[in-house]
Amino acid sequence: MSRWEPNTRERLLDAALDLFGERGYDDVTVAEIAERAGLTKRTFFRHFSDKREVLFAGQEPLSRILAETIAGAPAAATPIEAIAAALTAAAEAFGPERRERGRQVQSVVSGHSDLRERELLKHATLTGAMAGALRERGVADPAASLAAEIGGLAFSTGFHRWIAPGSDRAFAELVREALDELVAATATLG
Amino acid sequence: MSRWEPNTRERLLDAALDLFGERGYDDVTVAEIAERAGLTKRTFFRHFSDKREVLFAGQEPLSRILAETIAGAPAAATPIEAIAAALTAAAEAFGPERRERGRQVQSVVSGHSDLRERELLKHATLTGAMAGALRERGVADPAASLAAEIGGLAFSTGFHRWIAPGSDRAFAELVREALDELVAATATLG
DNA sequence: TTCGTGATGACACCTGGTGTCATCACCATA
DNA sequence: TATGGTGATGACACCAGGTGTCATCACGAA
Numbered sequence: 549m550s551r552w553e554p555n556t557r558e559r560l561l562d563a564a565l566d567l568f569g570e571r572g573y574d575d576v577t578v579a580e581i582a583e584r585a586g587l588t589k590r591t592f593f594r595h596f597s598d599k600r601e602v603l604f605a606g607q608e609p610l611s612r613i614l615a616e617t618i619a620g621a622p623a624a625a626t627p628i629e630a631i632a633a634a635l636t637a638a639a640e641a642f643g644p645e646r647r648e649r650g651r652q653v654q655s656v657v658s659g660h661s662d663l664r665e666r667e668l669l670k671h672a673t674l675t676g677a678m679a680g681a682l683r684e685r686g687v688a689d690p691a692a693s694l695a696a697e698i699g700g701l702a703f704s705t706g707f708h709r710w711i712a713p714g715s716d717r718a719f720a721e722l723v724r725e726a727l728d729e730l731v732a733a734t735a736t737l738g
Numbered sequence: 739m740s741r742w743e744p745n746t747r748e749r750l751l752d753a754a755l756d757l758f759g760e761r762g763y764d765d766v767t768v769a770e771i772a773e774r775a776g777l778t779k780r781t782f783f784r785h786f787s788d789k790r791e792v793l794f795a796g797q798e799p800l801s802r803i804l805a806e807t808i809a810g811a812p813a814a815a816t817p818i819e820a821i822a823a824a825l826t827a828a829a830e831a832f833g834p835e836r837r838e839r840g841r842q843v844q845s846v847v848s849g850h851s852d853l854r855e856r857e858l859l860k861h862a863t864l865t866g867a868m869a870g871a872l873r874e875r876g877v878a879d880p881a882a883s884l885a886a887e888i889g890g891l892a893f894s895t896g897f898h899r900w901i902a903p904g905s906d907r908a909f910a911e912l913v914r915e916a917l918d919e920l921v922a923a924t925a926t927l928g
Numbered sequence: 929t930t931c932g933t934g935a936t937g938a939c940a941c942c943t944g945g946t947g948t949c950a951t952c953a954c955c956a957t958a
Numbered sequence: 959t960a961t962g963g964t965g966a967t968g969a970c971a972c973c974a975g976g977t978g979t980c981a982t983c984a985c986g987a988a
Contacts (some may be wrong), residue, residue: 578944588968589945594967627928701883701887705880733884734924737881783977789974933987935985947971951968956961956962
């Protein structure tokens with residue numbers, strides 16, 4: 549046996565989601581989360597940089613996957629093709645076992661301005677990673693930002709459909725569908 | 739003479755920008771800002787909902803202008819035409835006298851994660867207003883969100899060019915140019 | 929004169945977040 | 959076995975953002 553119980557981060561995450569579900573995000577203090585996990589406030593902040601971050605942990609690898617997939621796409625691939633490959637690769641990291649937690653997190657986040665802000669920052673990080681990787685491929689700049697923005701929109705749309713009640717299709721499939729719709733819509737704008 | 743000096747909000751805003759410029763955003767406390775304006779911390783929070791908000795005040799009318807202009811666009815206008823009209827109307831509210839303050843604010847915001855978050859929230863509010871107004875016009879949803887996102891990108895791009903050192907062209911003109919470039923880029927994506 | 933109103937000050941309070949030091953299981957090495 | 963280093967944690971003090979609440983006081987209306 550080790551000195552402390554293992555899986556500290558996971559215990560904190562579970563405690564936080566439980567408490568947020570019971571009493572709402574801002575009626576729960578960090579000290580309470582830590583206490584339920586058998587830890588102290590100070591330890592919470594050693595694992596999460598702030599109270600919001602506990603709801604967004606685990607998104608760090610996504611940027612990497614997106615950027616690497618775009619970088620590794622065939623030289624002949626168009627920006628949208630590269631984005632499509634990247635979104636597929638990223639979405640495949642979300643198996644059905646993550647759907648329920650996605651629902652829980654989203655239901656807490658969606659009602660809270662503070663948390664919406666953090667969500668937008670994460671979203672911007674993803675689109676920024678995509679845009680940067682496209683520029684590395686030589687895509688010039690209005691096009692790179694635009695393609696990345698479309699990719700971000702597809703990701704969000706797909707995510708919301710994925711966690712919608714009754715949904716049982718794969719995340720990757722839904723994202724691809726959303727991207728196709730967006731590309732088709734491109735022709736109707738102007 | 740009134741009991742208190744007038745222009746409370748403006749005095750707080752000036753004090754905040756001065757102090758942020760002198761010592762940086764997080765080495766300045768709200769109490770110090772209030773003190774320089776001859777007020778107290780409590781009064782600061784009566785005028786701004788939080789410390790960050792002092793840097794983003796005055797953006798409230800923009801959403802309204804965008805939405806109303808889109809709503810009032812000719813029935814035959816395409817989504818991009820409606821967006822273009824809205825962006826022009828909004829950008830015309832930014833005369834050259836606001837450019838220097840724009841630079842100050844942006845230089846404080848750009849280095850700070852907390853402030854970037856708030857900026858993203860404001861940005862999302864603007865694109866949300868545009869997307870909503872387009873839907874009211876009967877634009878179906880992938881297209882409405884996409885057009886709004888393009889509008890948001892044009893606005894940001896134009897803004898950054900407007901405050902760039904040496905820039906002397908009108909904000910509205912720069913935004914229109916950015917929008918044109920984005921629409922052209924649409925055809926190159928793939 | 930009187931009364932209501934609105935903006936402010938004063939003050940206590942909570943909570944998120946940080947700096948710092950002590951503690952103690954674990955591990956490597958002698 | 960002994961010894962010393964390391965890493966995660968606890969304990970504790972502290973700061974700053976933000977809020978609730980009550981008192982104050984100029985101003986305008988009646």
